[in-house]
Amino acid sequence: MITVHHLENSRSQRVLWLLEELGLPYTVKRYERDPRTMRAPPELTAIHPLGKSPVITDDGVVVAETGAIVTYLTAKAAGALVPALGTAEHARYIYWLHYAEGSAMPPLLLKLIFSRLASGSPWPLRPLVRRIADTVLLGFVDPDLRRHAAFWESELADRPCFCGADFTAADIMMSFPLEAFAARGTGTGPQVRAWLDRIHARPAYRRALQAGGPYAYASTGWSPTA
Structure with missing residues (x-):
């Protein structure tokens, strides 16, 4: 089991x-x-x-x-939710499966870390730490996140799911970074919002919420990952 x-x-x-x-x-x-x-x-x-x-x-x-x-x-599960080998959809599947953690999550984690850096510092150092954190966020992290957000919008503008017409396990992989991004209120575009609405309406998604308990990213909020 x-x-x-x-x-x-x-x-x-x-x-x-x-x-x-x-x-x-x-x-x-x-x-x-x-x-x-x-x-x-x-x-x-x-x-x-x-x-x-x-x-x-x-x-x-x-x-x-x-x-x-x-x-x-x-x-x-005998390859369920995975596009057939040799198809364009399968090539996209491999990409998004690895992109979710390899490219999408690092800037989101940096956003979390630098946003909280000052509050965790000794109070005499907080103004300096805050200036350093803001410099990193404004000069590097936020522009990087905007590039990713624009990329998601362009990809979802031409297809309902990340690999094409059909929902796949790559969409499940992409859910966490996009939910975390949306929960931060960082400018989610209409295509991403529509995609999030579609996945949140899936019966299996709702059953998983019941199985797992409260999940902040399905609505609002942000917490560090383990």
Whole structure:
């Protein structure tokens, strides 16, 4: 039996959603963040040495990293939600599957870190730290995020899903960065908003929310990932 070690408000929500879309049986073990640091609890290190979520166990097999979990689970479901090999849609699928974590998430994490840097600094240093953080945000992070947002808009202007006409597991991978971006109120365009409305209306998405519990990114809010 597949067990999802699910951390609140984290990437592991996508794994629950994928399992609901695939119709694979699973159980959920929930973990709560440290209320002070918002980090994952140490109990997760018993599952994987890095102590991060998402991670699944399946009859003794441990799989971490969202993209690896998606590959493992779609293979277990006989390739469901994956375009056929040799098609243009499959080439797009491979790209978006890896883009979600490799390109989209780093600037979002930098936005989070530098936005909170001053508040976590000793008070005499806060004005200086705030100026440094603002310089990085305005000169590097925010322009980078705007480029990504424009890219998403252009890609979704020509197709309803990231790989083409059909919904795939790559759309599930893209959900977390786009939800996090939208939750920050950082200028989500009409194509992205429409795409988010479509995925949020999917019955499997709603069932995954019930399975995982409160999930801030489906509406508003922003928290650090594990």
